[in-house]
Amino acid sequence: MSGARPGPALAVPAFAGLAALALWSATGPAALALALVVLTALAGWGAVAALSARGTAGTGLIAPLALGLVVLVAWEVLVRAFAVPQVILPPPSVIAATFAANLPTLWGDFVQTILKGGLTGYVIGCGAAFLTALLVDRYDFLRRGLLPLGSFMAALPIVGTAPILVMWYGFGWQSKAAVVVLMVYFPMLVNTVAGLADTSAMQRDLMRTYGASWGSTLAKLRLPAALPFILNGLKICTTLALIGAIVAEFFGSPTLGLGFRISTSIGALDLGMVWASIVVAALAGTAFYGVVALIETRVTFWHPSQRR
Amino acid sequence: MRALGPVLVVLLALLALWYAAVPVMNVQETLTRAERAGAVIEPASAVERRDMASIGLALRNAGQLGEAWSLERPRLPAPHQIAAEIWASTWDEEVNGRRGIVQSGSFSNRSLVYHAGITLTATAAGFAIGAVLGILLAVGIVHSRVLDLSLMPWAIVSQTIPIVALAPMIIVVLYSVGVQGLLPKAIISAYLSFFPVVVGMVKGLRAPDAMQLDQMRTWNASSAQVFWKLRLPASVPYLFASMKIAVAASLVGAIVGELPVQQGGLGARMLAGSYYGQTAQIWAALFAAAALAALLVWFVGWLERRTLRAMGGPA
Numbered sequence: 217m218s219g220a221r222p223g224p225a226l227a228v229p230a231f232a233g234l235a236a237l238a239l240w241s242a243t244g245p246a247a248l249a250l251a252l253v254v255l256t257a258l259a260g261w262g263a264v265a266a267l268s269a270r271g272t273a274g275t276g277l278i279a280p281l282a283l284g285l286v287v288l289v290a291w292e293v294l295v296r297a298f299a300v301p302q303v304i305l306p307p308p309s310v311i312a313a314t315f316a317a318n319l320p321t322l323w324g325d326f327v328q329t330i331l332k333g334g335l336t337g338y339v340i341g342c343g344a345a346f347l348t349a350l351l352v353d354r355y356d357f358l359r360r361g362l363l364p365l366g367s368f369m370a371a372l373p374i375v376g377t378a379p380i381l382v383m384w385y386g387f388g389w390q391s392k393a394a395v396v397v398l399m400v401y402f403p404m405l406v407n408t409v410a411g412l413a414d415t416s417a418m419q420r421d422l423m424r425t426y427g428a429s430w431g432s433t434l435a436k437l438r439l440p441a442a443l444p445f446i447l448n449g450l451k452i453c454t455t456l457a458l459i460g461a462i463v464a465e466f467f468g469s470p471t472l473g474l475g476f477r478i479s480t481s482i483g484a485l486d487l488g489m490v491w492a493s494i495v496v497a498a499l500a501g502t503a504f505y506g507v508v509a510l511i512e513t514r515v516t517f518w519h520p521s522q523r524r
Numbered sequence: 525m526r527a528l529g530p531v532l533v534v535l536l537a538l539l540a541l542w543y544a545a546v547p548v549m550n551v552q553e554t555l556t557r558a559e560r561a562g563a564v565i566e567p568a569s570a571v572e573r574r575d576m577a578s579i580g581l582a583l584r585n586a587g588q589l590g591e592a593w594s595l596e597r598p599r600l601p602a603p604h605q606i607a608a609e610i611w612a613s614t615w616d617e618e619v620n621g622r623r624g625i626v627q628s629g630s631f632s633n634r635s636l637v638y639h640a641g642i643t644l645t646a647t648a649a650g651f652a653i654g655a656v657l658g659i660l661l662a663v664g665i666v667h668s669r670v671l672d673l674s675l676m677p678w679a680i681v682s683q684t685i686p687i688v689a690l691a692p693m694i695i696v697v698l699y700s701v702g703v704q705g706l707l708p709k710a711i712i713s714a715y716l717s718f719f720p721v722v723v724g725m726v727k728g729l730r731a732p733d734a735m736q737l738d739q740m741r742t743w744n745a746s747s748a749q750v751f752w753k754l755r756l757p758a759s760v761p762y763l764f765a766s767m768k769i770a771v772a773a774s775l776v777g778a779i780v781g782e783l784p785v786q787q788g789g790l791g792a793r794m795l796a797g798s799y800y801g802q803t804a805q806i807w808a809a810l811f812a813a814a815a816l817a818a819l820l821v822w823f824v825g826w827l828e829r830r831t832l833r834a835m836g837g838p839a
Contacts, residue, residue, distance in 0.1 A: 268669050268670065279673035280675075284678070376791075377810065383599065458686035475689070487697075490693050491693075493689070494690060
């Protein structure tokens with residue numbers, strides 16, 4: 217590939233043109249469609265390679281979008297060209313149409329699963345873990361007794377408690393929130409305790425020479441030092457919260473919620489709806505994570521991991 | 525050994541708390557049974573009792589709660605009931621049961637050993653697929669700028685998506701094209717364990733600093749030599765750290781994958797228990813899953829120690 221490399225001026229339009237051509241070929245012979253998809257992927261590769269070789273600004277954003285476009289085009293074209301049954305894999309256009317046609321239903325599911333179940337549990341679980349971490353940090357006995365258990369529990373398949381909690385708290389969102397509380401509690405606890413311990417002896421000694429109390433040492437030194445860890449824990453927990461809220465619905469739910477929608481739509485072989493629900497879950501997960509990551513960059517801008 | 529004392533104390537405290545919680549959680553059922561047996565219960569009407577807080581009800585009828593720890597289908601089984609269930613569905617079932625391994629030559633399909641075995645095979649298969657694919661992809665990402673630019677952001681985004689939401693669909697779709705049994709569960713496991721390995725491995729392969737890379741260059745090392753002699757050895761600690769996360773994730777994947785198709789496994793056992801109100805069975809399956817998770821993470825840790833020792837690192 218060394219030597220004659222096409223410049224972006226050639227590669228990018230070629231990529232766009234081939235993608236359009238591939239989409240157009242979806243109704244034609246399958247072999248042609250396949251060939252065009254492969255060409256599109258190669259052109260996409262070439263375009264990204266050309267852009268990154270030039271060091272064009274924004275390549276970091278364009279490259280993943282190009283890959284996403286290639287995947288979507290290949291999915292759409294191949295599913296239609298090879299006439300894959302919709303009960304196995306619906307093309308993206310059908311999913312988008314289902315999504316648009318069922319916005320109110322999906323919004324209701326979103327509110328039920330993400331806002332009521334996921335977010336409530338997330339706030340309660342992370343809050344409780346934070347308070348426990350303060351206690352654990354204050355009393356060395358608890359640190360030695362509780363922390364090994366906490367890190368052990370953090371590795372366990374806590375989703376397994378979902379059937380029990382659904383039995384206790386009923387089919388409503390409360391049981392989902394309870395599952396989420398259990399799922400986020402231990403990772404958050406372990407992260408916060410690790411963060412609170414992340415000060416050097418010299419820093420603590422300095423606070424002691426100032427005659428600082430436990431409270432002001434905590435507020436002025438250890439909490440700020442722990443912030444990167446706390447926010448990292450909060451970031452990890454966003455995903456766990458959504459997993460907990462959705463899986464718990466497989467064990468019983470009212471007639472709305474993303475997990476409910478997924479399992480009933482599968483029963484009805486309405487794969488478009490399943491995928492639309494998954495799109496909602498994916499968008500919610502990404503947005504949730506993005507918000508916490510944004511808070512992280514704002515709050516802990518001083519930390520080495522945030523430097524560019 | 526110094527560390528063991530506090531852990532034991534905390535464990536005992538949790539156990540005591542559990543025993544104390546049992547009568548409160550089971551108060552309704554216990555009082556109903558006591559009433560049938562002829563005891564006098566404080567608010568005599570069952571409807572009135574239903575609307576009362578459990579703690580208040582338990583305190584007012586403290587004398588009648590003796591049966592709470594031995595109910596048939598408790599809301600919260602006592603620890604010894606769960607221990608009895610675990611014993612009955614492992615050793616007792618296998619050794620004394622008609623379908624057990626002693627009398628029939630194969631593991632009984634009512635025993636936790638059998639179901640844990642199913643889950644373990646799916647987890648192991650999924651983890652192997654996921655780890656191998658993850659390592660290969662990480663090598664690709666480190667060596668190709670295009671892959672790095674276009675794939676890595678998606679790898680990170682995919683971490684934020686609740687992938688288990690896909691699990692029932694993957695199972696059903698694969699089932700409808702004729703793939704069933706171990707493979708669909710293994711695919712979900714692989715999917716969950718795949719990305720932690722990619723992220724950890726990319727980090728590890730990039731761990732050698734500029735000075736080490738320059739040193740390789742002064743030796744005129746080819747990029748294959750740089751890979752085998754510098755990048756790969758440097759990535760091993762990162763690889764094992766992420767594999768510990770990945771193996772726990774793939775166990776979750778296998779359990780969730782067992783929910784939609786009732787063909788054995790700890791997940792199926794939990795769901796069956798939740799359908800029939802067999803709480804002790806759910807708890808027993810839960811403890812079996814916990815033991816399995818601990819075993820898997822310990823195994824990866826053991827591999828890590830062996831490998832690092834073989835590489836001449838600190839044992």
